[in-house]
Amino acid sequence: MDAPVETWSSLCAYVMSLWLNRFYIYSCAALGVGLWICIQFLSKAKKQNGDHLPKSNLPQIMLDVPAGEHKNSQINKVHVVGVKIFYGSQTGTAKRFAQILAEAVAFLSLPTEVIDMRDYDPDDCLVDESTSKNVCVFLVATYTDGKPPESAGWFCKWLEETANDFRVSKTYLNGLRYAVFGLGNSLYADCYNTEKELFETTSEEESGSEEGGNANVVVDVEDLGRMMDHMKKAKRERELSEEAAKTGSSQQIPEEDERREMITPALREALTKQGYRLIGSHSGVKLCRWTKAMLRGRGGCYKHTFYGIESHRCMETTPSLACANKCIFCWRHHTNPVGTAWRWKMDQPKMILQEALENHQSLIKQCRGVPGVRGDRLEEGMVVKHCALSLVGEPIMYPEINQFLKLLHHRNISSFLVTNAQFPEEIRNLEPVTQLYVSVDASTRDSLKKIDRPLFKDFWQRFLDSLKALAEKQQRTVYRLTLVKAWNVEELKSYAELVSLGQPDFIEVKGVTYCGESSASSLTMANVPWHEEVVHFVRELVNLLPGYEIACEHEHSNCLLVAHEKFKVRGEWHTWIDYDRFHELVRKYEQSGGIQTFTSADYTAPTPQWAVFGARERGFDPADTRFQRRNRSKDISGC
Structure with missing residues (x-):
């Protein structure tokens, strides 16, 4: 008779303990449910973002497969170890773009490295990138007279000389996977983005010399910008057309260079x-x-x-x-x-x-x-x-x-x-x-x-x-x-x-x-x-x-x-x-x-x-008092 009583007493004590600590139990349960909901929400959002990416507009990185085998084999994706972002900048714009790109790549869980061309020796290091699994992105500006900025001068000079040097094999950088983004002012029409063209020309010479010249394809990031511009223009024209149809107006669609305010x-x-x-x-x-x-x-x-x-x-x-x-x-x-x-x-x-x-x-x-x-x-x-x-x-x-x-x-x-x-x-x-x-x-x-x-x-x-x-x-x-x-x-x-x-x-x-x-x-x-x-x-x-x-x-x-x-x-x-x-x-x-x-x-x-020249006053009006300022700071006003 004693055993059931003791069991019942223990059970009552355990239930009483749960009742007395019910607040903590409810809190733990709510926390667990909340964490589970957050995990499910983040997983779903990540999946949706992946589905919504404009894959048709993004270049795909693929294995180098001989042309004859494309019909009989499935193309496999290349494993990318990391992304190296090289920049040559005069005013800091290319550097800023490089940092923005590095932050964007980091979301893909890829290691990134931002490199100033001033501190990089292409003669010793660039050839190694052709055998690595890295993707190299070059952001280079065009400065005065179509020349590169000072920080990228040596890199561009080496690239041009190497491409024209008969002692260097045309396949020297074969296998290098890269993208080029040129910066400059389009109003300099005769030398706009000439440094970007230098990168493209020299690389195309190297890749095009090999049989089956499409082994290395230049991925021009600037093309994405042009595509987006065309998409925006088409979207705007469509919206204007729809609006004109609704209002019954026959007004023509304004040109792309519609006048805008000078002061942004x-x-x-x-x-x-x-x-x-x-x-x-x-x-x-x-x-x-x-x-x-x-x-x-x-x-x-x-x-x-x-x-x-x-x-x-x-x-x-x-x-x-x-x-x-x-x-x-x-x-x-x-x-x-x-x-x-x-x-x-x-x-x-x-x-x-x-x-x-x-x-x-x-x-x-x-x-x-x-x-x-x-x-x-x-x-x-x-x-x-x-x-x-x-x-x-x-x-x-x-x-x-x-x-x-x-x-x-x-x-x-x-x-x-x-x-x-x-x-x-x-x-x-x-x-x-x-x-x-x-x-x-x-x-x-x-x-x-x-x-x-x-x-x-x-x-x-x-x-x-x-x-x-x-x-x-x-x-x-x-x-x-x-x-x-x-x-x-x-x-x-x-x-x-x-x-x-x-x-x-x-x-x-x-x-x-x-x-x-x-x-x-x-x-x-x-x-x-x-x-x-x-x-x-x-x-x-x-x-x-x-x-x-x-x-x-x-x-x-x-x-x-x-x-x-x-x-x-x-x-x-x-x-x-x-x-x-x-x-x-x-x-x-x-x-x-x-x-x-x-x-x-x-x-x-x-x-x-x-x-008058030669006067003792040296051009200072004697009606005023000349003031000599000590430790003056710069003042750029004046006509």
Whole structure:
């Protein structure tokens, strides 16, 4: 009788223990069920993702099977050990793409290795990849003049030399499985993705020499991008067609190059960080550092010294942020867009000018209360008297540039327009400008290509035609020479020939301004000439230019002005501008429908002695106080 009682007591105790700890038991059970549900959900999602991959668009990696055996045997997939991603980058884009690709490959549970071509010796290592089970992906950019970036220079040189070396077997890299992705700007049509083509050409030569030349197939990753573009275009056309069918509209489908805004969200963010006030979809304004300096009585820019502008009343703006060059000394570090023709939505000139003036006045107001700012100049600065169309980009690309200039002159605002000498027809069609500049950054075809990196194939002919068009203008014209040490300071005779071609009224010679380190440029402080070096260059240049003399100097800007002798009246220079007289002449020109013309000699004014070359002040206005800044940080603003 005792045994059943003890068994019953034990069972009761066990049940009681479970009841007392029921909370923990329920929690463990819920956790287990939750984990099981999560595992089932993840497994199902992984399977669905695998099923939804566009397999038809992805290249398949297969075993090298002789052509004759394809009919009688099933093609087997190759086992891939890992993926090696090689990149050659100048500005960091290829490196960034390589890292993104590595992260994507990691999801396939494949080991990846990202390799900088700078640190890789293809002579010793690349041949080993042809026998390995790795897939090699090459991401290479095309930099200046169709050449590879510096980091990939040795790799590409070795590849080209090896492909052309008769001592190296054409099957040297046979078996190498690889993909090539080229980076570059498609606007450089003559050298776009030439480095990618180098990889393809050399590899095809090696693989094509063997019998059954389809053993190694180039997998061009860029083809996937083209396929996606076609798919997107087809999808958009289908959606538009369906929408037109529903509404009964007969409106035609817009072309692929439908006009878009020039300023993208990313570009807007980048330029805003640099201090721009962006206007509409393609314009901008920014406060020049010389405007701020003159507000504080610390002197004006070289235009004040050379031409008598009031720097604190000068607005620096542009109606086109786009440019047709990518100059190595661009102080905007190539954050602005590029193009060879206007292909964006266009804002009206009246709106651009109105918002430019409002934004400029807002920036001037922010100087109120700044230590040293003079009240009289702050009040004067609220009324814009001059406009420097040299902020960034190519203002002459703007289709309504003539209307914009007229609006400036109607407000008695003088115009200083700078062009990069790539649009000769636009120069010929320009209405009168107070002063028209052409940037002459080099004097030979090769040096211009290296320094300006123009987008046009016929850039040199456009450059020469622009100078010829400048010679036809009756108003004031200027050559703007930027000296880059070790790049363009040895071309004196060529510069003299270009001067005879364009016959400018003035020649500004300025040492390049170092704008800090940039992945898009190789310039350093070693490329900035000293002021005395600029003076020496100008002296030698003037000796080759009959009819020209050194007129003015602005040491603080490392700049000199060479003027034609016609501006030297009775032994005194007249490089300054009579702005009131200019506006009077422009009004008569417009009222007469362009019949009553005028020349640069009709609105000159005497140059003060302190601005003349050789004066003790060296171009600094004695009415202001020169301020020497210690440990100054870089400042890339200014015109």
